[in-house]
Amino acid sequence: xxxxxxxxxxYGLSYVEHARRDFQEMLDHNCNAxxxxxxxxxxxxxxxxxxxxxxxxxxxxxxxxxxxWGVGKWFGGEPPSLFLTNNVVNRQHSAFTGEALPAACFxxxxxxxxxxxxxxxxxxxVTAADGFFWDEPHYALPKSYASITGGAGDDWSxxxxxxxxxxxxxxxxxxxxxxxxEVKRFRHDHALDILEESTRHIKxxxxxxxxxxxxxxxxxxxxxxxNRGYDNWDKVxxxxxxxxxxxxxxxxxxxxxxxxxxxxxxxxIAKKYGKVSQRWLMNYYQQPDNVAEIEEICKLYADMGxxxxxxxxxRGGYGTVLAAPNALEMWDALGRGYGAVLQx
Ligand SMILES: [Zn+2]
Numbered sequence: 508x509x510x511x512x513x514x515x516x517x518y519g520l521s522y523v524e525h526a527r528r529d530f531q532e533m534l535d536h537n538c539n540a541x542x543x544x545x546x547x548x549x550x551x552x553x554x555x556x557x558x559x560x561x562x563x564x565x566x567x568x569x570x571x572x573x574x575x576w577g578v579g580k581w582f583g584g585e586p587p588s589l590f591l592t593n594n595v596v597n598r599q600h601s602a603f604t605g606e607a608l609p610a611a612c613f614x615x616x617x618x619x620x621x622x623x624x625x626x627x628x629x630x631x632x633v634t635a636a637d638g639f640f641w642d643e644p645h646y647a648l649p650k651s652y653a654s655i656t657g658g659a660g661d662d663w664s665x666x667x668x669x670x671x672x673x674x675x676x677x678x679x680x681x682x683x684x685x686x687x688x689e690v691k692r693f694r695h696d697h698a699l700d701i702l703e704e705s706t707r708h709i710k711x712x713x714x715x716x717x718x719x720x721x722x723x724x725x726x727x728x729x730x731x732x733x734n735r736g737y738d739n740w741d742k743v744x745x746x747x748x749x750x751x752x753x754x755x756x757x758x759x760x761x762x763x764x765x766x767x768x769x770x771x772x773x774x775x776i777a778k779k780y781g782k783v784s785q786r787w788l789m790n791y792y793q794q795p796d797n798v799a800e801i802e803e804i805c806k807l808y809a810d811m812g813x814x815x816x817x818x819x820x821x822r823g824g825y826g827t828v829l830a831a832p833n834a835l836e837m838w839d840a841l842g843r844g845y846g847a848v849l850q851x
Contacts, residue, residue, distance in 0.1 A: 509850035510808075512815040514540030515790065515841075516574065521553055526560045529821065530567045536842030537849055540570035542640050542817065546586030547578055550625055558633050565635035572719060573629050574640040579611030579618055583643030583755075585829075590621055599665035601649040602684050610647035612667045613701045626705050630712040638717030639709060641702055641748070643755055645723065645735035646694060663734060665694075673697070686734060698736035702748035719785060720749035724757055724769045744776035752777040753785035756819060759795040766804060770811050785815035790841050791824030794831045798840045805844030816845065 515538055520526050533541060541564050549557060564571045577584030580591065590611050591598070597615040598607040611618045626639065647664045663686050674682035674693050683690055702720065709716050722737045732738045744752050754773045757766055770786055777784035786808045788801060795801060808816060818841050823834030831837040 510814060510816055510848045511850055512540050512570065512785075512817075513845040513849045514538050514542060514570070514572075514815075514817045516542040516544045516817070516820045518544035518546075518576065518820070520549075520560045521556060523556060523559045523563050527563055527567070530564050530569060533569065533821065534567065536838065537845035538569065538842075539849065540572065540815075540817070542572045542574045543636075544574045544576040544584065544642075544820075545629075546576050546584075547589040547625075548586065550575075550629065551589060554628075554632070558635075561633045561635040565637075571636045572638050572640045572717075573633060573636050574642045575622070575625060575629075576642055578622065578625070579613065580609060580647065581611055581613050581618075581644055582641070583645065590618060598667065599647045600667040600670075601662055601664055602666040602686075603649075603662040605666070606649075607667075608647045608649055608664055610664070612665050612669060614665065614673060614697050615667070615669050619701060619704070622701065623705060623708050627708050627712065630709045630716065634713075636716070638719060638750070639705075640719045640721060642721055643723055644698065644702065644720075644737055646698065648733075648735070670697070691734065694734070694736045695739050695742055699742060699746050699748060703746060706748040717750045718748060719751040719753050720746070721753035721755055721785070721787070724754040724773075724787075740772065740776045741779075744780040744782060749780075749782060751783040751785050751815060752780070753815070753817075754787065756787045756789040759789065759793050759800070763807075766807065767811070770808055770813060774812055783815060784813050785817060786813045788816065788818040788841065788844075790818035790837050791820050791827075791831055791834070792829045794823075794833060794837050798833060798836050801837065801840045802844035802847065805841075805848050809848035816848070 561571050577586040580588050597612055597617040599610045599612045600607055649662045649664055671682045678689055706718050720743055722743055725733050727738045737743055743749055774784050823837035824830040825834040
């Protein structure tokens with residue numbers, strides 16, 4: 508196996524002539540792919556230029572993936588959600604308090620239709636795109652603190668009236684407030700159901716579209732799991748909503764042995780189900796003590812057999828509140844790391 512794909516995410520895209528310069532900079536940093544991170548506002552408001560920006564990236568030789576970034580706050584990411592702005596209902600509910608949460612419940616018919624229409628619109632009109640990117644889908648974690656990997660918490664979601672109704676119909680008793688085995692199974696099954704139905708909608712329009720499913724790179728072991736709904740990698744890996752099995756960034760403060768074990772587990776799942784493997788690198792917010800370590804991590808992943816490498820994000824997040832301390836240096840180091848491993 509060799510690294511055949513190297514890319515970054517790209518957001519805030521608005522004008523084709525500006526994007527063209529940025530895409531050239533990506534090519535100069537040894538990228539051959541780009542993920543267009545599209546917020547609900549982008550898809551709604553900037554749609555004509557999204558089509559043209561994707562065409563431009565493709566013409567310049569980049570593979571193009573569409574990331575429905577932060578949609579409904581079901582997917583990871585910072586953008587606000589138009590669905591939540593326009594809906595006071597159809598939200599996930601805390602199991603312990605019953606309160607509505609600032610996240611759409613993807614088991615409600617309203618949100619499902621909203622999302623299917625969005626992916627159909629993108630698949631129909633953004634014909635330059637090679638595929639879709641499911642970006643850290645998850646059930647909301649109703650807790651008062653957050654960490655880069657989510658962290659453990661007792662409360663969980665979703666126990667909204669719709670999820671309760673579905674659970675009772677499937678299992679024949681009231682949905683528990685505890686995260687029992689049946690509740691976990693119910694959550695896994697429904698978490699994948701909307702991705703699989705979305706994939707069917709996309710492939711009906713674009714049979715060759717590649718679907719990348721990127722889940723949180725967490726322990727998910729016998730003793731510790733974070734219960735985001737996509738923690739059973741076997742279920743995700745064998746799903747038809749996953750052509751490429753991808754796992755997210757890791758904090759540089761974690762030991763390198765953790766980088767290795769996550770990557771090996773990613774490769775094992777991809778191989779087991781005949782999927783392409785993808786690993787993510789952090790190129791925003793944090794940086795290693797020595798910036799050049801990012802080049803070593805690219806090499807580590809390549810040596811282990813990962814086929815696709817992606818980094819969040821273009822220019823190390825330069826100019827955002829989540830920029831790496833030395834964002835442009837990180838971006839250059841990433842470019843060198845990609846150059847050393849990309850099989851051309
Ligand atoms: Zn629900």
